[in-house]
Amino acid sequence: MTSIPPYTTGGAVLDRTYAPEVPRDAEVRRSTSVRGEADVVIGAAAAGLSLAALLVMRVIPSVNVAGFVVLAYLLFLVFYGVVMLVLEQDGRIVRDRLASVAARSLAVVALFALLFVVGYTFWRGREALIHVNFLISDMQLAGPLDPLSVGGILHAAVGTLIELTIALLITVPLGLACAAYLNEASGPLPRFVRTVVEAMTALPAILGALFVLASFILTLGLTKSGLAAGLAISVMMLPIIIRASDVVLRLVPASLKEASYALGAPRWRTVWHVVLPSARSGLTTAVLLGSARGLGETTPVLITAGFGSGLNLDPTSGPMVSLPLATFVFSRSPEPTMIARGFGAGAVLLALVLVLFAVARVFGGRAAGELSARAQRNRARDSQRDVARFTDREHSRRVGSTHAR
16 A cells, blocks of 8 residues: 555645555556457358368268258357357357347348349349340240240230239228227227238238139129239238338327327327327338239239230239239240240249339338428428518517607
């Protein structure tokens, strides 16, 4: 213990306390090592790959590529856990790091799988996509043995857009209204409706198609057409949109609705002007999820609309083909040109989905309360008008008071 001399402040002498003297050999030196988590991951991955390769070549040579990847991944997790256990000496931290690395690695695997599927589809479909006629003509004058310079998928692309539009016109108002009802109403009926909706999310596509076939086509006399296909697709899209919208509307803060009610707004106006705009981005995502389900349906279109090779713009009569159905039919052919057309149709379908997501991102990606550029300009113009009106009113009041004097 060493004594620190006293010091004065404001004429008063302040006595300092004794402070322990830290010996030099007790100092903790700062580590200058550049080892980080990335180094541990890379080292564990290299060790897992090396040991997996050794086992496959020497011990179990009958393992295929998929087995080798799974074995290497498991060995990577083992090596990473052992290294982290040596470095951290805490089981909780090791388990947390191990779970984090497993989740991230699985996300990377899923991303690579998605990129592989998309890239492989476009790569195999390039033979058909390089021909201009593939996008601007139908298959009415083309056969399985014709080259790719003849025929196209115009009829399937137009049919997909028409059927999806019909389905969206049906499902969007019904889905949002049902989701708003489930969130605003109380009692046994909303609980029953929510249970039915949750059960319908796992409804097989064949059952939805058979429902439309039995009720609208066989009973009511509706012909097989694009309208019937749109009805069948809407049966599959509706529970997805309702379920996702229901979850999104639950996230709207209750204080917003309470403030609207406090200002005297009725319930329907609160839902229309407060709840739905606040959840606009999430509702757009819900509609996208339903649209993605509808875009990929093949069985409802095949059962309710049939298959044709010509362009049909009338959704009330005649067969109307969709891109998933065209992809399915083309890929079943043994001819290489038809298989290439199938991959080309699949690539166009993927591009259509990307365009829909981009449009939804532009129109529905703003946060609640965030105005568009046009709305901001209109608000600024209205504010300038209000300022000019208030200025004129103040000037008139002053002039009037001067004349009164």
